[in-house]
Amino acid sequence: MMLTIDKDYISLIEEGGIFSYSLARGNFILPPNGFSLWNQIRTFLNNSFSKLGIQEVYLPTFIPISSFNKEKNHLEGFSPEFFLVRGYKGSELILRPTSEVLFYEWFSKTLKTYRQLPMLYNQWCQVFRMEKNTKPFLRNTEFLWQEGHTLHHKEKEAIEFIKDIFEIYKEYVENILCISTIVGSKTQGEKFAGAIETYTVECLLPDRQCLQMATVHYFSNNFSKVFKVNFNDNNKLEFPYSTSWGSSTRSIGALVLSHSDNNGLIFPFQISPIQIAIIKHKKNLKIDNYTDLLVKSFIGKYRFKLYEQSSQASINIKNADKEGSALKIIIGNNEVENEELSVSLRINKNKIIVKKSDLFKFIKESELKIANFLKNKSLKNKEENTFFVNSYEKFLSLYNENKQGLFIVQFCNTLKCEIIFKKKFIPFSFRCIINKEINKDKSCMFCNESFSYSSIIARSY
Amino acid sequence: MMLTIDKDYISLIEEGGIFSYSLARGNFILPPNGFSLWNQIRTFLNNSFSKLGIQEVYLPTFIPISSFNKEKNHLEGFSPEFFLVRGYKGSELILRPTSEVLFYEWFSKTLKTYRQLPMLYNQWCQVFRMEKNTKPFLRNTEFLWQEGHTLHHKEKEAIEFIKDIFEIYKEYVENILCISTIVGSKTQGEKFAGAIETYTVECLLPDRQCLQMATVHYFSNNFSKVFKVNFNDNNKLEFPYSTSWGSSTRSIGALVLSHSDNNGLIFPFQISPIQIAIIKHKKNLKIDNYTDLLVKSFIGKYRFKLYEQSSQASINIKNADKEGSALKIIIGNNEVENEELSVSLRINKNKIIVKKSDLFKFIKESELKIANFLKNKSLKNKEENTFFVNSYEKFLSLYNENKQGLFIVQFCNTLKCEIIFKKKFIPFSFRCIINKEINKDKSCMFCNESFSYSSIIARSY
Numbered sequence: 001m002m003l004t005i006d007k008d009y010i011s012l013i014e015e016g017g018i019f020s021y022s023l024a025r026g027n028f029i030l031p032p033n034g035f036s037l038w039n040q041i042r043t044f045l046n047n048s049f050s051k052l053g054i055q056e057v058y059l060p061t062f063i064p065i066s067s068f069n070k071e072k073n074h075l076e077g078f079s080p081e082f083f084l085v086r087g088y089k090g091s092e093l094i095l096r097p098t099s100e101v102l103f104y105e106w107f108s109k110t111l112k113t114y115r116q117l118p119m120l121y122n123q124w125c126q127v128f129r130m131e132k133n134t135k136p137f138l139r140n141t142e143f144l145w146q147e148g149h150t151l152h153h154k155e156k157e158a159i160e161f162i163k164d165i166f167e168i169y170k171e172y173v174e175n176i177l178c179i180s181t182i183v184g185s186k187t188q189g190e191k192f193a194g195a196i197e198t199y200t201v202e203c204l205l206p207d208r209q210c211l212q213m214a215t216v217h218y219f220s221n222n223f224s225k226v227f228k229v230n231f232n233d234n235n236k237l238e239f240p241y242s243t244s245w246g247s248s249t250r251s252i253g254a255l256v257l258s259h260s261d262n263n264g265l266i267f268p269f270q271i272s273p274i275q276i277a278i279i280k281h282k283k284n285l286k287i288d289n290y291t292d293l294l295v296k297s298f299i300g301k302y303r304f305k306l307y308e309q310s311s312q313a314s315i316n317i318k319n320a321d322k323e324g325s326a327l328k329i330i331i332g333n334n335e336v337e338n339e340e341l342s343v344s345l346r347i348n349k350n351k352i353i354v355k356k357s358d359l360f361k362f363i364k365e366s367e368l369k370i371a372n373f374l375k376n377k378s379l380k381n382k383e384e385n386t387f388f389v390n391s392y393e394k395f396l397s398l399y400n401e402n403k404q405g406l407f408i409v410q411f412c413n414t415l416k417c418e419i420i421f422k423k424k425f426i427p428f429s430f431r432c433i434i435n436k437e438i439n440k441d442k443s444c445m446f447c448n449e450s451f452s453y454s455s456i457i458a459r460s461y
Numbered sequence: 462m463m464l465t466i467d468k469d470y471i472s473l474i475e476e477g478g479i480f481s482y483s484l485a486r487g488n489f490i491l492p493p494n495g496f497s498l499w500n501q502i503r504t505f506l507n508n509s510f511s512k513l514g515i516q517e518v519y520l521p522t523f524i525p526i527s528s529f530n531k532e533k534n535h536l537e538g539f540s541p542e543f544f545l546v547r548g549y550k551g552s553e554l555i556l557r558p559t560s561e562v563l564f565y566e567w568f569s570k571t572l573k574t575y576r577q578l579p580m581l582y583n584q585w586c587q588v589f590r591m592e593k594n595t596k597p598f599l600r601n602t603e604f605l606w607q608e609g610h611t612l613h614h615k616e617k618e619a620i621e622f623i624k625d626i627f628e629i630y631k632e633y634v635e636n637i638l639c640i641s642t643i644v645g646s647k648t649q650g651e652k653f654a655g656a657i658e659t660y661t662v663e664c665l666l667p668d669r670q671c672l673q674m675a676t677v678h679y680f681s682n683n684f685s686k687v688f689k690v691n692f693n694d695n696n697k698l699e700f701p702y703s704t705s706w707g708s709s710t711r712s713i714g715a716l717v718l719s720h721s722d723n724n725g726l727i728f729p730f731q732i733s734p735i736q737i738a739i740i741k742h743k744k745n746l747k748i749d750n751y752t753d754l755l756v757k758s759f760i761g762k763y764r765f766k767l768y769e770q771s772s773q774a775s776i777n778i779k780n781a782d783k784e785g786s787a788l789k790i791i792i793g794n795n796e797v798e799n800e801e802l803s804v805s806l807r808i809n810k811n812k813i814i815v816k817k818s819d820l821f822k823f824i825k826e827s828e829l830k831i832a833n834f835l836k837n838k839s840l841k842n843k844e845e846n847t848f849f850v851n852s853y854e855k856f857l858s859l860y861n862e863n864k865q866g867l868f869i870v871q872f873c874n875t876l877k878c879e880i881i882f883k884k885k886f887i888p889f890s891f892r893c894i895i896n897k898e899i900n901k902d903k904s905c906m907f908c909n910e911s912f913s914y915s916s917i918i919a920r921s922y
């Protein structure tokens with residue numbers, strides 16, 4: 001299925017119970033199912049982060065505009081998107097669009113000796129950006145994210161750390177969201193303002209546009225120098241090496257667009273707000289008792305819901321499908337008599353009769369089956385829409401025939417060439433350099449510079 | 462110990478690693494220990510809430526000023542404390558001081574049938590209030606809290622629910638924070654704007670001022686009517702009964718002020734950011750190996766920290782005390798040789814030799830011992846500073862001799878009498894009515910009205 005945003009997308013997420021509009025433009029509400037989904041994501045990432053020794057902190061929302069002005073590059077990247085607040089006695093504050101300034105001002109006060117390093121911090125919070133065009137989860141004026149900020153004694157440690165975080169994000173998108181990834185480093189024109197290098201995990205959605213899912217930035221000691229974050233090492237002033245990295249509620253948008261079908265939402269079992277839907281085919285004492293026992297056996301094991309708002313089983317099934325229940329268990333007289341259950345997976349229409357004693361084993365197997373199905377579907381979408389482009393002429397003909405997807409090209413990664421490209425080939429952009437190894441024998445397809453990198457061009461959100 | 466705010470209080474929380482100033486006035490940073498503490502609190506409350514079937518949601522920060530104007534009473538309670546934001550194309554937004562408006566506008570869109578009731582929602586978020594005088598955790602321009610909002614089909618259900626939530630808050634303050642509580646309902650002059658009844662859990666701090674720790678509001682169906690939240694029941698338009706309830710990072714301030722001593726922070730074991738401090742008396746291979754084994758046995762069981770920033774054990778002990786480590790384990794040559802550990806509790810100076818094989822049992826017993834010690838200390842403070850006041854003359858003489866504490870009085874709970882009292886006896890206020898049973902034979906001590914309620918007067922934060 002090819003989803004047409006906005007109508008279909010918005011009914012999907014509203015009827016699926018993961019989204020509701022709020023009062024202010026570009027804001028969203030996370031109803032219980034939406035929050036639960038976000039919470040599963042948070043739990044996975046928190047567990048992974050804590051294995052690296054990352055600690056959770058909270059920094060506030062307000063940044064005095066005077067502090068924000070300190071890092072010019074940084075400011076230029078964000079200033080059109082400010083929300084300005086009138087503070088106490090007319091002071092001017094901005095709502096954090098990202099928290100680098102808050103973290104570095106704090107670091108500069110706190111850091112005194114290398115013995116405090118590394119400082120590995122993460123916070124979950126909301127950020128604010130004054131976007132002109134908004135789409136739920138994909139582009140909002142307020143959205144939720146996690147942002148990590150770390151300081152390291154030695155450059156080598158910072159670079160090692162970045163690899164570890166990048167692996168977590170890849171694992172997260174590939175195995176938790178079950179979405180096939182495109183990974184690499186950002187081009188000169190696309191990397192984060194002030195960063196030496198930005199690494200990105202992206203995906204290709206069914207509408208053949210790219211979505212950025214997580215980014216990892218390496219700052220060397222540039223930010224430390226700007227914010228006077230330093231420590232004394234053998235009577236020499238040293239500046240720590242730093243990183244930042246983030247992922248956001250955009251993931252929810254990616255999940256919906258990647259996996260849903262015309263009947264509603266579809267999620268991997270592991271993170272589904274409702275893993276198991278229980279639906280009674282009829283209402284009678286036998287069925288009620290049989291269902292009660294089943295419900296009891298699920299408590300503390302699965303996120304499940306008894307769908308019984310309607311007296312018609314077919315309507316309850318439809319509602320379960322809308323909300324993306326990964327498994328539906330249907331109970332009628334036959335099931336009670338034969339000590340079995342009718343089970344169907346959200347990803348297909350097959351009804352399977354499962355012996356009651358085999359149920360937990362069946363659920364375990366289904367979890368894997370669902371994950372593989374979604375991963376393969378996403379991988380297929382990516383593979384079918386990836387094009388190796390050997391020459392400028394080839395690219396031009398694809399562009400002119402309005403072809404969409406991922407174009408693998410040879411590109412010099414110089415800012416000048418990238419700027420010319422972006423103006424000429426709207427709405428395409430460089431998504432990432434997939435291989436940082438320089439090709440000395442292959443020239444750039446766009447400016448004929450004698451070296452190049454294998455890079456990906458696509459449309460993006 | 463009697464703490465003198467601000468100097469002592471602020472060094473305590475800064476050196477204890479639970480607080481740092483941020484850039485904007487009245488904001489705070491939660492460093493790892495501060496966040497950990499907040500997270501323990503969150504975990505306890507979330508577990509308790511989910512047992513009542515309460516679901517977590519997230520609503521955004523912006524409230525269009527036009528929506529806020531809808532509920533006049535509500536607005537009057539909050540308008541002096543607004544932070545105003547200039548939104549897209551000059552629209553005016555306020556940063557939520559509380560989220561009633563956001564919740565009720567959402568409810569009015571969502572609620573269609575009684576089958577959806579009860580709706581039991583809670584969110585953890587930050588709120589914004591433009592306070593003139595700020596003190597870390599006790600009064601801030603941005604602070605963290607949880608706010609619950611529920612809708613019920615029948616009045617009886619709403620009132621039952623309020624009792625359950627109130628029990629959770631009492632349990633939380635008494636047994637998790639180990640602070641003795643003062644509980645009751647708010648007077649006419651002190652209850653939440655728009656509420657029929659506000660129930661409060663307060664405590665008396667060592668400086669003999671009261672601090673409000675959690676409140677529970679009952680709205681009957683007033684808010685539902687104002688915001689047009691209704692459903693169709695047998696062709697009749699019905700308005701659900703609603704509640705709201707909250708607790709905040711103020712709790713952290715209460716913990717610090719209630720339990721700390723001159724050496725630093727003290728926490729109950731259960732919520733302490735660092736439950737166990739491990740300190741080496743010397744450095745040698747034997748001690749290192751012995752310590753490694755101990756550390757391994759703690760992983761996944763306790764929040765512990767190896768204090769070794771200094772080469773001097775005494776400095777490491779001081780740092781552990783500042784951060785409020787509930788238990789200190791000190792390891793030297795003797796301990797290694799005898800397969801034992803020197804343990805001391807943060808709440809006293811005794812050093813106890815514990816056999817290695819008895820350690821876990823000892824820790825378990827210590828947890829209870831610490832909790833009882835802190836509870837008793839807090840209870841004693843409350844009891845020693847509670848005064849039964851039988852007459853107006855008695856109150857006047859206590860007031861004139863500048864006595865501080867809790868004064869139990871007879872009060873009519875009429876707004877007129879309360880307003881006169883507040884003007885006359887600055888800075889005292891009615892904290893709560895401790896017994897809602899009316900005394901028909903005892904007249905109000907302040908206006909001589911022929912009925913009264915047993916009520917508490919105190920100074921408060």
